[in-house]
Amino acid sequence: MDYKKILKELVSIPAVSGFESMSAEIIKGHMEGKCDEVSIDSFFNVIGVKRGIGESPKKIIITAHYDEIGFLVKSIDDNGFLKLTGMGGVDPKLLLAQEVVIHGKRDIEGVIGAKPPHLLKPEETKKAVKLEDLSVDTGLDKDEVKNNISIGDTVTIKVPFLELQGSKVSSKTMDNRSGVAAVIGIMNMLSDIKLNNDIYFVATTQEEVGLRGAQVSSYAIDPDVAIVIDACHGDMPDCPKESVYPLGKGPAIGLGPNLHRKLTKKLFDVAKENDISYQIDIEPDNTGTEAWAIQVSRSGISTVLVSIPVRYMHTGTETLDITDIENTVRLIKEFLTALDGGMEVIL
Amino acid sequence: MILKELTELNGVSGSEYNVMEFIKGHVEKYADSVTIDSMGNLIAFKKGITGKYKVMLSAHMDEVGLMVTGYQDGMLKFKNVGGIDERILLGKRVLIGDKRIPGFIAAKPVHLQEKEERSVNIKLKSMYIDIGADKREEAEELAPLGEYVAFYSEYTELGNDTIKAKALDDRVGCAMLMELIKERYNFDLYACFTVQEEVGLRGSEIAAYRIKPHVAIVMEGTTCSDVPGVDEHNHSTTLGGGAALTIMDRTSYGDKALVNFLYKLAEENNIKVQFKRTTTGGNDAGKIQLTGSGVKVASISVPCRYIHSPASIMSKKDYDACLELAKLALSRFNNDEILGGLIS
Numbered sequence: 001m002d003y004k005k006i007l008k009e010l011v012s013i014p015a016v017s018g019f020e021s022m023s024a025e026i027i028k029g030h031m032e033g034k035c036d037e038v039s040i041d042s043f044f045n046v047i048g049v050k051r052g053i054g055e056s057p058k059k060i061i062i063t064a065h066y067d068e069i070g071f072l073v074k075s076i077d078d079n080g081f082l083k084l085t086g087m088g089g090v091d092p093k094l095l096l097a098q099e100v101v102i103h104g105k106r107d108i109e110g111v112i113g114a115k116p117p118h119l120l121k122p123e124e125t126k127k128a129v130k131l132e133d134l135s136v137d138t139g140l141d142k143d144e145v146k147n148n149i150s151i152g153d154t155v156t157i158k159v160p161f162l163e164l165q166g167s168k169v170s171s172k173t174m175d176n177r178s179g180v181a182a183v184i185g186i187m188n189m190l191s192d193i194k195l196n197n198d199i200y201f202v203a204t205t206q207e208e209v210g211l212r213g214a215q216v217s218s219y220a221i222d223p224d225v226a227i228v229i230d231a232c233h234g235d236m237p238d239c240p241k242e243s244v245y246p247l248g249k250g251p252a253i254g255l256g257p258n259l260h261r262k263l264t265k266k267l268f269d270v271a272k273e274n275d276i277s278y279q280i281d282i283e284p285d286n287t288g289t290e291a292w293a294i295q296v297s298r299s300g301i302s303t304v305l306v307s308i309p310v311r312y313m314h315t316g317t318e319t320l321d322i323t324d325i326e327n328t329v330r331l332i333k334e335f336l337t338a339l340d341g342g343m344e345v346i347l
Numbered sequence: 348m349i350l351k352e353l354t355e356l357n358g359v360s361g362s363e364y365n366v367m368e369f370i371k372g373h374v375e376k377y378a379d380s381v382t383i384d385s386m387g388n389l390i391a392f393k394k395g396i397t398g399k400y401k402v403m404l405s406a407h408m409d410e411v412g413l414m415v416t417g418y419q420d421g422m423l424k425f426k427n428v429g430g431i432d433e434r435i436l437l438g439k440r441v442l443i444g445d446k447r448i449p450g451f452i453a454a455k456p457v458h459l460q461e462k463e464e465r466s467v468n469i470k471l472k473s474m475y476i477d478i479g480a481d482k483r484e485e486a487e488e489l490a491p492l493g494e495y496v497a498f499y500s501e502y503t504e505l506g507n508d509t510i511k512a513k514a515l516d517d518r519v520g521c522a523m524l525m526e527l528i529k530e531r532y533n534f535d536l537y538a539c540f541t542v543q544e545e546v547g548l549r550g551s552e553i554a555a556y557r558i559k560p561h562v563a564i565v566m567e568g569t570t571c572s573d574v575p576g577v578d579e580h581n582h583s584t585t586l587g588g589g590a591a592l593t594i595m596d597r598t599s600y601g602d603k604a605l606v607n608f609l610y611k612l613a614e615e616n617n618i619k620v621q622f623k624r625t626t627t628g629g630n631d632a633g634k635i636q637l638t639g640s641g642v643k644v645a646s647i648s649v650p651c652r653y654i655h656s657p658a659s660i661m662s663k664k665d666y667d668a669c670l671e672l673a674k675l676a677l678s679r680f681n682n683d684e685i686l687g688g689l690i691s
Contacts, residue, residue, distance in 0.1 A: 077575060079573075079575075089457055089458065091454070091465075093434070093468065094437045096432070096435040096656070097653050098658070099503075099511070099658055111658040114576060115574065115577050116570065116577070116653075116654075119572060119577055125434075125468070126468060128466050128468050129434065135574060137652060137653075139505030139506050139509030139511070139662075140506035140507050140509075141507050144506060159440070162440065162450075162451070163449070164449060164478055165448075165480045165481075165485065166480075166481070170451060170477070170479075233456065233458070236455060237420060237475060238455050239459050248481075311477070312453055312456055313456040313457075314457055314458070315438050315454060317440075317453060319477060
């Protein structure tokens with residue numbers, strides 16, 4: 001599978017948390033033909049099911065959220081400039097002269113501007129700019145703005161998909177479209193293989209605002225095992241080594257109270273047996289991922305976490321190594337195969 | 348529109364040659380001679396019919412950008428070339444050198460910033476460019492020390508006659524000069540596409556000395572601060588308000604007779620015109636006016652919001668107004684008496 005190609009397609013889809021409905025059908029399209037049935041639930045989670053052939057199949061869900069951080073239009077002034085409110089953890093320092101797309105009646109491009117530097121007072125130049133200081137300039141006159149844009153419309157940043165040196169790529173929303181790409185990759189790899197267990201592939205919503213899509217979909221499916229795919233911090237020169245993971249060294253397997261001990265051990269074993277590169281992601285508390293919500297769904301679900309290292313999280317320059325997606329797909333495919341022989345001992 | 352090609356070429360101050368070659372290819376057929384001087388200024392000369400006076404038009408080819416100064420593992424350290432508001436750099440795409448190697452200016456994610464880091468601006472010296480290289484040697488090979496780095500920004504037409512691009516300052520001037528040289532005039536015309544404006548008006552200084560014109564008009568992209576958060580009295584120019592004429596800035600005074608002549612000419616011919624209403628910034632006029640025993644100068648500028656950033660915005664109508672006003676002024680200059688009167 002050409003992961004660069006599919007990732008490029010996936011990152012271009014707008015799906016600000018809570019407003020995924022505009023893109024659910026596109027995600028569904030990516031899943032169709034790769035499993036037995038695909039549906040969209042009331043939270044716009046997209047669920048692909050691969051039915052098992054076993055006599056009493058267990059249910060395994062694999063989740064990756066497809067919502068993204070972004071903005072909503074908060075107000076429109078008399079000259080047609082827009083003010084924004086943030087959805088999810090956005091750093092305003094990155095937004096000056098940033099291009100954006102407003103998803104109004106039609107998609108409208110704009111640029112985020114602010115008071116120019118020579119008009120700032122000396123004390124203002126030191127302070128980081130706040131979201132309320134920024135305005136979107138669409139270049140449209142105010143009537144056209146008001147005819148096409150409403151308060152509450154979503155806004156996403158507009159960035160190109162860059163192919164960097166080696167197998168690295170950079171764009172927005174690698175968190176967590178890289179996980180969605182891995183889910184689609186796993187579906188693709190399993191499409192000609194019969195398994196005993198039922199596998200539920202879930203592209204989830206509202207992760208960035210409180211793991212909500214995962215909560216309702218794991219309740220509805222009521223699985224025996226959950227595999228969560230998300231992004232972890234890639235290595236950056238100015239960040240402490242213990243909180244980041246090098247790119248290209250394989251997915252990071254989560255270890256800690258949020259994750260099922262024996263199932264996690266099995267995941268490590270599978271990686272070693274199949275000679276798949278991996279790293280260890282120490283999570284002494286809340287992982288900040290959907291694993292946190294899924295682990296306590298109904299009477300509890302055995303959950304593991306696999307993370308793809310992504311540099312510069314929550315920026316328009318999220319960067320990863322394609323081989324880490326490939327290894328994530330291989331690892332989880334082998335893990336599912338290993339669990340297919342029965343998992344009573346582990347659970 | 349030729350502005351797309353012009354703005355998507357890279358020509359950070361000191362490395363204007365790609366822009367110069369492009370312009371040369373377009374103006375050669377209209378000029379009587381084309382000179383490229385020691386710094387890389389391109390001077391297209393068109394002999395006048397009477398040739399009594401020498402008129403210099405000036406637009407600079409260079410743009411603000413960055414230069415590679417070192418490495419941090421596979422990351423590139425850099426400094427700015429020309430005046431850039433450091434705050435706009437984070438997260439912006441760049442192209443490195445003539446090979447146009449893609450990269451971006453990287454930032455520590457918000458989750459890993461300490462609380463006090465979140466509320467202060469990150470200094471340029473703490474930033475780095477990520478091109479995806481793992482090792483220093485790889486980075487050195489692809490982006491050697493001193494390599495020029497330009498912003499990456501696609502020319503985009505937004506709604507209502509507006510354009511988003513990088514380097515509108517001053518490829519708009521270049522585009523207008525490329526148009527104005529198509530005519531033959533009574534006076535000798537020197538269309539100067541200058542270098543190194545952004546690092547101290549360096550190119551125009553030697554170009555003007557070579558020419559010693561009677562009068563010079565600088566065609567520019569200038570600041571436009573008519574945005575929320577700025578009081579109206581601080582709006583340097585207004586987007587869509589027409590051609591901007593400079594009374595004074597930090598480097599020069601526009602010649603009063605010449606500026607008034609241009610303003611009146613615009614008004615009489617229903618060309619939208621405005622004065623630049625703040626005195627910040629400067630342009631090639633600052634050096635040209637001091638050439639020899641002095642040259643009368645004026646600037647006609649296209650207002651550009653978010654100037655010196657990868658996403659500047661201008662109005663096509665303002666561009667058209669500037670070009671129309673310049674054309675009209677030159678046609679008036681064809682009358683030796685009018686031109687003579689203005690420069691006496």
